[in-house]
Amino acid sequence: MDSSLSLAFIVIAICGGALWQLLSLVRNRIATAHLRRIRGPPTSSYLTGNLNEYYARDAADYQRSLSREYGPIVRLSGFLGAPVLYVSDPKALHNILIKEEHIYQETPEFIATNAVVFGAHSLTSTLGAQHTRKRKLLNPVFSVNHMRHMLPLFYNITHKLRSAIASRVGDEPREIDMLGWMGRAALELVGQGGLGYSLDPLVADSTDTYGQALKTLIPTLSAMRLYRQVSASTQRILPAWFRRAVVDAFPSGTEVHKLKKAVDTMDSRSREIYNAKKVALAKGDAAVVKQVAEGKDIMSILMRANAVADVADRLSEDEVIHQMSLLIFAAMDTTSNSLSRVLHLLAQNPDVQDKLRQELLAAGAADVMAYDDLNHLRLLDSVCRETLRVYPPVTLLSRVAAKDTVLPLLEPIYSVDGTRMDEIPIAKGSELLLGFLGCNTSAAVWGEDAHEWKPERWLSSLPSAVTDARIPGAYSNLMTFSGGKRSCIGFKFSEMEMKIVLAVLVSNFTFELPDKPIEWNVSGVWYPTVGKDGQEPRMPLKVGLYKGSRVQG
Ligand code: HEM
Numbered sequence: 001m002d003s004s005l006s007l008a009f010i011v012i013a014i015c016g017g018a019l020w021q022l023l024s025l026v027r028n029r030i031a032t033a034h035l036r037r038i039r040g041p042p043t044s045s046y047l048t049g050n051l052n053e054y055y056a057r058d059a060a061d062y063q064r065s066l067s068r069e070y071g072p073i074v075r076l077s078g079f080l081g082a083p084v085l086y087v088s089d090p091k092a093l094h095n096i097l098i099k100e101e102h103i104y105q106e107t108p109e110f111i112a113t114n115a116v117v118f119g120a121h122s123l124t125s126t127l128g129a130q131h132t133r134k135r136k137l138l139n140p141v142f143s144v145n146h147m148r149h150m151l152p153l154f155y156n157i158t159h160k161l162r163s164a165i166a167s168r169v170g171d172e173p174r175e176i177d178m179l180g181w182m183g184r185a186a187l188e189l190v191g192q193g194g195l196g197y198s199l200d201p202l203v204a205d206s207t208d209t210y211g212q213a214l215k216t217l218i219p220t221l222s223a224m225r226l227y228r229q230v231s232a233s234t235q236r237i238l239p240a241w242f243r244r245a246v247v248d249a250f251p252s253g254t255e256v257h258k259l260k261k262a263v264d265t266m267d268s269r270s271r272e273i274y275n276a277k278k279v280a281l282a283k284g285d286a287a288v289v290k291q292v293a294e295g296k297d298i299m300s301i302l303m304r305a306n307a308v309a310d311v312a313d314r315l316s317e318d319e320v321i322h323q324m325s326l327l328i329f330a331a332m333d334t335t336s337n338s339l340s341r342v343l344h345l346l347a348q349n350p351d352v353q354d355k356l357r358q359e360l361l362a363a364g365a366a367d368v369m370a371y372d373d374l375n376h377l378r379l380l381d382s383v384c385r386e387t388l389r390v391y392p393p394v395t396l397l398s399r400v401a402a403k404d405t406v407l408p409l410l411e412p413i414y415s416v417d418g419t420r421m422d423e424i425p426i427a428k429g430s431e432l433l434l435g436f437l438g439c440n441t442s443a444a445v446w447g448e449d450a451h452e453w454k455p456e457r458w459l460s461s462l463p464s465a466v467t468d469a470r471i472p473g474a475y476s477n478l479m480t481f482s483g484g485k486r487s488c489i490g491f492k493f494s495e496m497e498m499k500i501v502l503a504v505l506v507s508n509f510t511f512e513l514p515d516k517p518i519e520w521n522v523s524g525v526w527y528p529t530v531g532k533d534g535q536e537p538r539m540p541l542k543v544g545l546y547k548g549s550r551v552q553g
Pocket residue numbers: 123124135190194326327330331332334335338392393394397480481482485486487488489490491493494
């Protein structure tokens with residue numbers, strides 16, 4: 001395309017998007033004026049309000065302080081002073097995620113980005129009835145029963161991980177980047193468990209092209225925040241052919257092109273894997289069991305369920321294929337970074353690490369054990385729950401009200417002028433941040449030590465305030481996996497993965513802090529670096545072979 005024409009396309013798209021954003025902001029400012037009475041932190045910039053502080057890489061302390069300092073509903077400022085509510089009140093969250101889920105929708109930017117990245121039919125690209133229809137078929141695929149059958153596969157992969165780490169550990173503890181290994185293991189676990197396809201055999205040093213494409217997604221999307229907002233706004237006013245022409249007009253080497261390349265790779269690899277599965281399924285059971293995961297993986301289960309579903313419920317080929325890269329993307333960093341967080345905490349708390357190792361060794365948990373027996377290991381369970389409670393890795397989710405409504409509260413709040421508020425009128429277009437961290441660490445619910453990591457709190461019964469609050473989380477009174485129709489579909493998968501990886505690693509290795517500081521950074525999924533300014537996601541720990549381990553170093 002002629003370069004001046006390309007430039008004109010880009011300029012028109014950006015101006016159109018920006019104008020649309022501006023008009024929406026003005027409308028929203030008028031309708032949400034009353035929210036300014038709610039307490040919240042001061043702003044340092046009229047243009048970006050508190051958003052820079054909330055979304056910044058070093059926002060960990062800021063996010064933790066919000067509900068502690070201002071209560072369960074906090075008023076933040078968005079672009080040009082538009083109020084954005086940070087909501088951690090359990091009843092309000094119940095209303096947003098369950099009771100009035102149809103009103104509080106994902107932002108248009110979120111839906112549009114997911115449609116581009118995973119395909120228009122992925123769970124995260126659809127709303128309302130379309131989304132419900134897909135979940136109806138997908139929910140049973142993630143049932144405990146299927147997890148039970150997948151467990152030996154998980155152990156098998158984790159034993160390969162153990163050998164890979166053992167071969168890098170000598171007689172003395174050595175520094176090893178555990179984030180890197182947790183990432184590779186998570187990719188292989190969801191590759192085999194999710195797609196029935198090996199994405200990283202955990203021996204050679206490079207991962208498959210599918211894995212590489214997925215790994216470039218998060219940094220590329222983060223670098224494109226403004227572009228994504230403009231692109232989402234233009235969806236309503238510019239036709240698809242025009243927007244495609246704009247993407248093609250971006251010079252190669254830009255983030256837009258990197259994204260396009262990654263998306264194309266993911267799409268073509270998903271189709272290849274899908275077609276191979278289809279052929280095996282058509283040939284019958286003998287061909288299916290010859291595949292990598294012997295047909296026990298999520299996609300094989302889904303394809304079999306789809307084939308026998310009522311015609312009205314059946315998903316089209318594209319509807320199935322569009323879940324594939326979403327599944328890997330959603331499973332990968334969330335679980336591997338949570339596992340890294342557990343290892344970091346165990347290195348910081350050697351007494352808990354010792355006790356956990358004793359529990360695991362006594363149960364023989366490093367060797368394949370039954371699903372229920374694994375779940376009966378109480379300290380292992382407590383360590384996982386407590387880590388997911390205090391350190392939820394996903395804290396940047398929001399919703400936008402599709403119409404005027406009223407948000408009920410568990411406890412009343414008091415506005416800046418001392419007025420009691422038992423509920424909050426919400427105007428159409430208002431943005432609400434889902435305060436998972438605030439709810440998980442609310443002193444009113446969990447007690448005064450709510451911010452401290454204490455796995456032993458799960459060994460006795462939880463305070464009645466926790467059960468009384470009726471927290472709408474899908475897992476264990478926690479908001480970490482969200483709640484309601486759009487909650488995490490893979491939390492059982494993730495729980496089993498975390499437990500097996502910890503059971504095998506903690507039984508065989510010791511983990512100590514390195515001589516350098518490890519910092520956790522806020523992003524779509526929180527990640528560790530060496531020091532505050534470390535550019536690369538990394539978490540070196542000193543790893544040694546446990547003296548009782550039977551594994552050869
Ligand atoms: C510690 C690990 C994990 C955490 C903290 C986590 C968290 C979440 C959260 C908060 C959501 C809701 C997102 C939203 O409202 O927009 C979600 C959705 C989702 N998760 Fe997870 N997740 C984890 C692991 C997994 C795994 C292992 C899988 C798959 C095997 C998975 C698959 C999904 C999918 C497909 C969705 C979209 C559901 C929908 O829109 O209906 N997640 N996850």
